[in-house]
Amino acid sequence: MTRSHLPLLCLLLFFLNFATSHDDVTIMQALRSSLTLTSYGNWSDPDPCKWEAVQCDGSKRVTMIQLKQKGIQGTLPPDLGKLSELIVLEFFSNKISGPVPDLSGLTHLQTLNLHDNLFNSTPDNLFSGMNSIQEVCLDNNPFSSWKIPETVKEATSLKSLSLVNCSVTGSIPDFFSSETLPNLVSLKLSRNNLHGGLPESFGRSSLQQLYLDWQILNGSISVLQSMTSLVEFNVRANFFSGFIPDLSGLQNLTLFNVRDNKLTGLIPPSLTALPNLTVVNLTNNYIQGPMPLFQKSVEVDAIFAAGRFCQETPGTPCDPQVQTLISIAESFGFPLNLAKGWKGNDSCDTWLGINCYESHITGISLWGQELKGSISPSFANLTSLELIDLSNNNLTGSIPTELTTLPKLRILDVSNNNINGDVPKFSGNVIVVTTGNANIGTKNKGTLAKKE
Known part of the structure; x- marks a missing residue:
């Protein structure tokens, strides 16, 4: 561009800027x-x-x-x-x-x-x-x-x-x-x-x-x-x-x-x-x-407890049975139906699916509760258990071997889930029901049997 073009360019830019600023005036x-x-x-x-x-x-x-x-x-x-x-x-x-x-x-x-x-x-x-x-x-x-x-x-x-x-x-x-x-x-x-x-x-x-x-x-x-x-x-x-x-x-x-x-x-x-x-x-x-x-x-928040926590004093641990049940719920992913039915510090006080005798948990019956997740080894901490019924849910994983140590267990029903792996060896007094688990171990698959 030659010097003779500069005045023309400046004039063009002036008119362009004038036009745009004039548009601003019109819009305003x-x-x-x-x-x-x-x-x-x-x-x-x-x-x-x-x-x-x-x-x-x-x-x-x-x-x-x-x-x-x-x-x-x-x-x-x-x-x-x-x-x-x-x-x-x-x-x-x-x-x-x-x-x-x-x-x-x-x-x-x-x-x-x-x-x-x-x-x-x-x-x-x-x-x-x-x-x-x-x-x-x-x-x-x-x-x-x-x-x-x-x-x-x-x-x-x-x-x-x-x-x-x-x-x-x-x-x-x-x-x-x-x-x-x-x-x-x-x-x-x-x-x-x-x-x-x-x-x-x-x-x-x-x-x-x-x-x-x-x-x-x-x-x-x-x-x-x-x-x-x-x-x-x-x-x-x-x-x-x-x-x-x-x-x-x-x-x-x-x-x-x-x-x-x-x-x-x-x-x-x-x-x-x-x-x-x-x-x-x-x-x-x-x-x-x-x-x-x-x-x-x-x-x-002053009212956040709302009677659901196990103790009213912050930092105070739960009753051992309550603590165990919460651990069991954790393996199920803390389902809402259990959270609604398991509150307070007395697991024998009308908790969902919990049966007791003299303040000891003797039965856990949670069939048809749409449970997911796996079976917790923490069940073994409830040494008075006679019945565990987890049938008709959507549980995966295997049956924990820790359950074989329960001294009073009589019935373990995990039928109609998605349990896999071999069934642990229980004592001859325990009835283990595994019907309806396609991937359960080959031994006694889909049967009602006493384990020797």
């Missing part, structure tokens, strides 16, 4: 017309860069609009997404209604904050092309039902995503790993209609805050074990089941709220040992075993 005038601003600052100047709550760059391009907490009514114009130099767009805590416009052209946008308004829909391509976005908050808007869009994956700079109480439905997408969203540290999806389980990608994320409370989510929380960056975890009021996993890797965890779920099993020692824990809420679950003893600095 449309915004002013679509909103009721009578009680807000002065937006009467022809130059929107002089309006209150609006900022522009040196080229008169609009970079920030921050109309917040003013009770403003109206709608947003469809061309708002053409303010291509926008960095911050905030309209939160107003009464703006209608749809959220298409913002896919805002490649420089870093903050989108529209919470606490009356918006009724979001565009299908929300987050598309928004590769600079860092913070999105759409909380408390009466949107029609919508799902978390796949286009979130394009927002690779995203640090915080908050979609609380805004009619989100469907399942949580499985793309929240650090490989896809490397900067995401806060995900808040509380008070929606999400269902299904926790995605596997959570275990490969860098999330520090995860709020999923007041939903219809279910399944296990085992992925939590791998979420070592977590500081705050809240899944209150869902339908999560199973047991609390080992949390020893979550050294920065301060808040742990699993209230109002269907969790079973023991409180892992790794939870009580976390050094930074400050708030724990375990109320209204089916947790068993001894009441955990937390450090004095931890605020524990």
Whole structure:
């Protein structure tokens, strides 16, 4: 390019910049017309860069609009997404209604904050092309039902995503790993209609805050074990089941709220040992075993015991028979039906499937309880046992040889399961029923027999 071309180029750039800034003026005038601003600052100047709550760059391009907490009514114009130099767009805590416009052209946008308004829909391509976005908050808007869009994956700079109480439905997408969203540290999806389980990608994320409370989510929380960056975890009021996993890797965890779920099993020692824990809420679950003893600095829900723990004094061990039954339940994966029927510290007090004589367990009859898992060797600790009936379940593994040491055992019924391996050699007084186990050992397969 010769020197003679430079003035022409500069003139061309001037007119191009003038055209784009003129487009900004037109769009901002449309915004002013679509909103009721009578009680807000002065937006009467022809130059929107002089309006209150609006900022522009040196080229008169609009970079920030921050109309917040003013009770403003109206709608947003469809061309708002053409303010291509926008960095911050905030309209939160107003009464703006209608749809959220298409913002896919805002490649420089870093903050989108529209919470606490009356918006009724979001565009299908929300987050598309928004590769600079860092913070999105759409909380408390009466949107029609919508799902978390796949286009979130394009927002690779995203640090915080908050979609609380805004009619989100469907399942949580499985793309929240650090490989896809490397900067995401806060995900808040509380008070929606999400269902299904926790995605596997959570275990490969860098999330520090995860709020999923007041939903219809279910399944296990085992992925939590791998979420070592977590500081705050809240899944209150869902339908999560199973047991609390080992949390020893979550050294920065301060808040742990699993209230109002269907969790079973023991409180892992790794939870009580976390050094930074400050708030724990375990109320209204089916947790068993001894009441955990937390450090004095931890605020524990005052009613979380609810009569389910074996002792009212934190740190006090359970009765030996109760402790053994909990170990047996652990081999079954702490099933909910046993957690509901096995509570307190007296296993002879109407516990599901438990028969006693003079406070000693003589029979365990758990046929047809849809049990999974394996048969625990801990049965052998109940030396007064005469009957073990585990028939018509879905148990796997083999029959533990430890059961052959039970001195009073008369009947062991494991029929109609998926037991495999050889049947241990019991005394001649024990009837072992193995019918309906296709992979049981070849000796006396599928028979009712006395072992010699």
